[in-house]
Amino acid sequence: MPQITSSYHHGDLHAALVGAGLALARKGGVDAVGVRDVTRQAGVSPAAAYRHFEDHRALVLAVALAAQDHLAEAIVARIATETADAPGDRDAAVARLRGVGLGYIDFALAEPGWFELALLTFDPGGEAPSVMVAEQIPAPFLLLLQALDACLDAGILTAAQREHAEWPCWSAVHGFADIATRGPLRGQDPAVLAALGADVVERIIAGVRADR
Amino acid sequence: MPQITSSYHHGDLHAALVGAGLALARKGGVDAVGVRDVTRQAGVSPAAAYRHFEDHRALVLAVALAAQDHLAEAIVARIATETADAPGDRDAAVARLRGVGLGYIDFALAEPGWFELALLTFDPGGEAPSVMVAEQIPAPFLLLLQALDACLDAGILTAAQREHAEWPCWSAVHGFADIATRGPLRGQDPAVLAALGADVVERIIAGVRADR
DNA sequence: ACGCTATGTTCACAGTGTTTACATCGACAA
DNA sequence: TTGTCGATGTAAACACTGTGAACATAGCGT
Known part of the structure; x- marks a missing residue:
């Protein structure tokens, strides 16, 4: 020691x-x-x-990685509460997906400073992002992918619906978090923000489940 | 002169x-x-x-306002091309809504530097954002509101669906633009990004039109 | 022609990230 | 035990930034 x-x-x-x-x-x-x-x-x-x-950037990035861990924790916590009382496989799958989105928004509203940091994680800053290696997929994003796969397995999503579904989901949730944190909704009543965020989550889930 | x-x-x-x-x-x-x-x-x-x-901030904000004008122009341009061949009122209304989203994404991909600036516009930086006065609603956001109202008038959206629909729409489109610009999708093939962006737009429109 | 005001310049100051040369600690080897 | 050496921290300096104060100039109105 x-x-x-x-x-x-x-x-x-x-x-x-x-x-x-x-x-x-x-x-x-x-x-x-x-x-x-x-x-x-x-x-x-x-x-x-x-x-x-190495650098100032490197220091910030290290802190950002730590912040990202906290984000992932917030998401798993919210997944737990959402799936707590979801009887069937199908209900559990969408509850899990909902939990990812709500957890992400929760964290952004509760810890805007850390949230801002966590975003830097997704931006390597270097030249060629090219292909994301599985090892370095950010944990929060991984949780989303797994939740979507679970929806596919549970029959909530067809294969066609599952395809590329991570982007609309992440876009909507991340976009709302950004708007509520740095955008025009900043400083609004937390209860209102939570309600609007929940609405966004429900509607993007509906959008992903819609016919193609 | x-x-x-x-x-x-x-x-x-x-x-x-x-x-x-x-x-x-x-x-x-x-x-x-x-x-x-x-x-x-x-x-x-x-x-x-x-x-x-007054300030460095004030300078940046002035530049940001100029960048925001360019964003608005990109949106109206895309609205024009989308609604060009949309026969009925109903088709025209959704084409217009689609145009707002695609124009936003177009601009972000074509001019990421200006896009980053334009975002600062939505953040007064001051203390109390409180209520947005109609006069100072950013033009791009106004175009979205008008497109949604047109959808309501055309019967594309019910009153219940129209309510707060601006936030899921803006969240999804802005979120995708952010992801494609600063996030993990940065530097990807423009054609792929355009396709993914179009997919996001279609799915959020479907989500907003879904039953409530 | 005479100011007066708007506008631009110069100089200085505090603060930043970063580098270079130096100081110190902790551990390992003779 | 003692000597040495690498790892780690310090001090001082440099280039850069935003910003303010004092000064200079240009053009307009009386």
């Missing part, structure tokens, strides 16, 4: 910096996580960050 | 700065429009910008 040296050498600065970034991002969003602020919060000199991160 | 003085006093620096910002934002997005870059491009000293804009 790493002793707390309390002088010069930090126990695990990498983790400490990510933690500080997470705390700063919670209020203030992505702009609040700067090299100087993070290192200041960790009680360390600015240049120390460069021993653990 | 303002003579080109070519020394010290610029003809219309306000417009020139917005133009320069537009040019810079086209490649480079919102980050490229900084006070120093814009003034440099306009051939003027950095502090000159502060005679015409």
Whole structure:
């Protein structure tokens, strides 16, 4: 177990910096996580960050990955409550799909700062995104894919309906989260936002289930 | 007509700065429009910008408004082509709605830099968004509202379906544009993106028209 | 012709990300 | 135990940014 040296050498600065970034991002969003602020919060000199991160971008991205984990947790939590009382396979499948969307929106409304960070995860920033390797598919997106596959298995969706269904689903839910977080709906009554979000989720599910 | 003085006093620096910002934002997005870059491009000293804009934010917002105009133009253009060969009132109404969505996506894919700017328009940045005054409803959003109302009038949508329908529609289209622009779909083949975008539009329209 | 005001310039300041040279700790080997 | 060395943190500097204050110029109205 790493002793707390309390002088010069930090126990695990990498983790400490990510933690500080997470705390700063919670209020203030992505702009609040700067090299100087993070290192200041960790009680360390600015240049120390460069021993653990290539870049400012790299630091932000590490924090973003942590935020993404929290997003995934929020989604699985909401899936659990939605599928709690869903009797049949068919009901459970759509409840699960609904849970993904509502969990995503939940998180965006509850933690807008972290949500903003989590979005950076989907943008490698590099040159060629090309093909997404299975290993690096973001957990939240994976949960959506699995929920849609479950709908296919349960007979909720036909094969034709399942095809590419992840994009309309993700688009609607992510779009609403963005609108409610940074867009014209920002600052509105949380209850109203939750109701509108639920409406969006229901309607996109209906759209995906519609005849083709 | 303002003579080109070519020394010290610029003809219309306000417009020139917005133009320069537009040019810079086209490649480079919102980050490229900084006070120093814009003034440099306009051939003027950095502090000159502060005679015409309160703030860096204010400058960016002015450029964003210009970008938003271009977005609105792209939408009306696409509406025109979609409704060109739509015989009945009912077909014309859904064609118009489809045109709004496709135009939005068109613009995002064709001019990602400007699109990023245009989004800032919907975010006043100030404290209380509260109620949107009719006068300051962004033109693109207004086009959506009008298209939905036309669907109501044409009997495509019931009153219950029309209610709050702007949010699922905007969420889906905006969400897809964001995903295709900054998200995991960025850099993908334009033809594929256009097809996926069209699919998203069709499915959200189906979702809005579904039984309630 | 004389100001007056609008507009643009210069200089300075605080803050940022980042690099370079130096200091210190912890561990491993003779 | 002692010496050395790599890993880790510090200090100082650089280039850059947005922004404000003091100054300069141009053109308009009296």
